[in-house]
Amino acid sequence: MTSESLDRGTTLQPVRRTAGRPSTGIGGSVRAIYIVWYRDLLRFWRDRARIAASFAQPLLFLLIFGTGLSSALSAAGSAAGATGPVSYMQFMYPGIIGMSVLFASVFGAMSILWDREFGFLKEVLVAPIDRSAVAIGKALGGATQAMIQGLILLVLAPIVGVQLTLESVLLLVPFVFLLAFALSAMGVALASRMRTMQGFQIVMNFLMMPMFFLSGALFPLAALPVWLTVLTRLNPATYGIDPIRRIILAPTLPPGTSDQVGLTIAGQVVPMAVEALVLVGFGLVMLGVAVRNFRKRD
Amino acid sequence: MTETEAPVIHAAGLTKQFGELQAVKGIDLDVRPGEIFGFLGPNGAGKSTTINMLCTLMRPSGGSATVAGFDVDRQQADVRARIGLVFQDPSLDGQLTARENLQFHAFIYSVPAAERAQRIAEVLEMVELTDRANSIVMTFSGGMKRRLEIARGMLHTPEVLFLDEPTIGLDPQTRRHIWAYLRRLRDEAGVTLFMTTHYMDEAEECDRIAIIDGGRIVAVGTPAELKALVGGDIVTVKTDDDESATAEIRERFGLEPIVADGSVVVEVEDAAAFMPRLVRDLTVPVTSVSFHRPSLDDVFLKLTGHAIRDEAAGATDMMRMFGRAWGGRH
Numbered sequence: 225m226t227s228e229s230l231d232r233g234t235t236l237q238p239v240r241r242t243a244g245r246p247s248t249g250i251g252g253s254v255r256a257i258y259i260v261w262y263r264d265l266l267r268f269w270r271d272r273a274r275i276a277a278s279f280a281q282p283l284l285f286l287l288i289f290g291t292g293l294s295s296a297l298s299a300a301g302s303a304a305g306a307t308g309p310v311s312y313m314q315f316m317y318p319g320i321i322g323m324s325v326l327f328a329s330v331f332g333a334m335s336i337l338w339d340r341e342f343g344f345l346k347e348v349l350v351a352p353i354d355r356s357a358v359a360i361g362k363a364l365g366g367a368t369q370a371m372i373q374g375l376i377l378l379v380l381a382p383i384v385g386v387q388l389t390l391e392s393v394l395l396l397v398p399f400v401f402l403l404a405f406a407l408s409a410m411g412v413a414l415a416s417r418m419r420t421m422q423g424f425q426i427v428m429n430f431l432m433m434p435m436f437f438l439s440g441a442l443f444p445l446a447a448l449p450v451w452l453t454v455l456t457r458l459n460p461a462t463y464g465i466d467p468i469r470r471i472i473l474a475p476t477l478p479p480g481t482s483d484q485v486g487l488t489i490a491g492q493v494v495p496m497a498v499e500a501l502v503l504v505g506f507g508l509v510m511l512g513v514a515v516r517n518f519r520k521r522d
Numbered sequence: 523m524t525e526t527e528a529p530v531i532h533a534a535g536l537t538k539q540f541g542e543l544q545a546v547k548g549i550d551l552d553v554r555p556g557e558i559f560g561f562l563g564p565n566g567a568g569k570s571t572t573i574n575m576l577c578t579l580m581r582p583s584g585g586s587a588t589v590a591g592f593d594v595d596r597q598q599a600d601v602r603a604r605i606g607l608v609f610q611d612p613s614l615d616g617q618l619t620a621r622e623n624l625q626f627h628a629f630i631y632s633v634p635a636a637e638r639a640q641r642i643a644e645v646l647e648m649v650e651l652t653d654r655a656n657s658i659v660m661t662f663s664g665g666m667k668r669r670l671e672i673a674r675g676m677l678h679t680p681e682v683l684f685l686d687e688p689t690i691g692l693d694p695q696t697r698r699h700i701w702a703y704l705r706r707l708r709d710e711a712g713v714t715l716f717m718t719t720h721y722m723d724e725a726e727e728c729d730r731i732a733i734i735d736g737g738r739i740v741a742v743g744t745p746a747e748l749k750a751l752v753g754g755d756i757v758t759v760k761t762d763d764d765e766s767a768t769a770e771i772r773e774r775f776g777l778e779p780i781v782a783d784g785s786v787v788v789e790v791e792d793a794a795a796f797m798p799r800l801v802r803d804l805t806v807p808v809t810s811v812s813f814h815r816p817s818l819d820d821v822f823l824k825l826t827g828h829a830i831r832d833e834a835a836g837a838t839d840m841m842r843m844f845g846r847a848w849g850g851r852h
Contacts, residue, residue: 259629263618267615342616344614344615349579350577
């Protein structure tokens with residue numbers, strides 16, 4: 225490269241001393257949230273392999289675990305009693321959608337750790353924006369990806385013998401999103417405290433797996449021992465998976481009976497609106513923690 | 523001082539404490555608008571810590587600093603909007619294209635919507651990456667990534683561009699190339715460049731240099747001014763016994779030699795006349811003797827008593843070089 229080739233370019237604009245404006249206002253924050261969210265989706269879209277792989281685990285659960293347990297339950301002659309008016313496969317199917325959302329949300333949000341590892345996070349943190357925009361954009365980005373990964377699984381409905389209607393799918397979208405948002409916000413809050421990838425393994429083993437097992441994804445939450453009843457009701461994921469199940473199974477069940485599969489507290493079925501509020505509340509608290517951590521400086 | 527001559531970066535008594543360790547021990551600094559200012563020192567001298575404080579990434583433990591007229595501690599957002607940064611380690615998103623990386627930057631820096639596309643085209647043109655705008659960054663060479671980072675740092679028309687070791691781990695040809703862009707930025711756009719380096723040849727390119735060692739600035743000036751501090755010629759003698767040679771030179775010639783990098787280094791007024799006398803008079807066997815005009819290496823050695831190279835090519839540099847060569851996912 226010779227210096228002549230450099231001279232051919234257009235003349236650079238002189239520095240405008242009045243240029244840079246800090247974008248801490250609402251407009252700047254909205255733009256920043258948008259672009260952080262958009263980048264996550266762009267990366268998600270480019271990673272087709274991951275989208276394909278996101279089918280694998282739920283399929284394994286449904287086909288092998290689901291079929292195996294169904295057979296065992298029917299051999300024991302207790303299938304009808306255990307999962308109410310639906311088969312075990314039908315019962316488990318919404319739980320597997322919830323599982324996908326659970327893992328995809330937390331993984332998506334914790335991609336912040338990769339950004340930290342590979343330096344990109346620095347580019348975001350030195351920008352003249354309120355750092356809350358980074359936390360919010362990341363939570364929304366993780367939530368959107370997880371929602372898509374969860375909703376993709378609706379194509380499996382015919383295989384497990386679950387009917388879907390336009391109405392049930394439309395009602396499902398906001399609930400899947402709320403679950404995804406609450407868990408993504410939790411993921412961002414966790415990642416905002418971590419400096420290395422090491423913490424990820426701990427989160428996986430000591431938080432995600434218990435949350436999954438205690439969420440009602442795999443077994444009904446009625447008639448459990450007291451300690452398990454308490455733990456499952458303290459789990460925020462429970463309040464996401466239960467409405468997903470009620471909405472998905474409603475068209476399959478006789479009219480007005482979908483509450484039979486619903487979550488109960490002290491013998492009362494919890495209204496879905498209350499479950500939505502629990503998810504929103506949990507998500508906002510987690511987002512608050514994330515924002516506070518992001519605003520700290522060395 | 524008139525309005526235009528006001529320093530664009532001003533630091534007074536800036537310190538940074540990490541627990542027991544004081545990494546920066548009171549730095550006073552004035553950088554003028556439109557100059558290329560180099561921060562020269564070995565690894566661990568406090569260069570990166572200082573630059574991080576000036577960029578609002580770290581909070582000073584003491585003292586104060588302003589950049590483009592704004593306080594780095596109390597007016598962080600104002601400072602950030604007026605500076606561009608090129609980090610020591612790559613900070614691009616390797617899974618996005620060059621253009622997408624720049625778009626991301628334009629959004630978080632609030633570049634007005636009407637100007638975005640044009641600014642992006644301009645900076646890509648500046649670093650000659652226009653034809654690679656839509657390629658995924660992962661496929662770029664180390665030099666191309668660095669150029670893209672410089673383009674990104676300039677996208678929001680900052681007044682000051684901070685560069686932390688901008689050419690570390692790059693081959694000499696790429697380094698010259700990067701320098702051509704940097705000079706053009708200064709000459710045509712009038713941007714002030716503030717960079718850290720531990721490469722002497724890179725420091726020579728700067729308008730002014732601050733030599734930093736052990737968390738303190740030991741000298742500030744143009745490369746010529748600093749070299750004038752050394753005065754005469756630099757004679758390097760390799761002997762079988764450096765310690766006796768040092769003692770003899772001190773005794774017989776009344777000079778102050780320094781042992782560095784396995785040779786005895788001494789500053790004399792006229793090397794051509796001194797060398798024959800040295801070889802004749804020394805009782806210690808001399809294996810080689812040479813001289814050169816003072817370089818910044820010699821300035822550093824004289825001011826700090828140790829060579830900058832001692833720590834320069836450490837393990838971290840090696841890792842960075844391999845990292846650049848092989849590339850990560852980013």
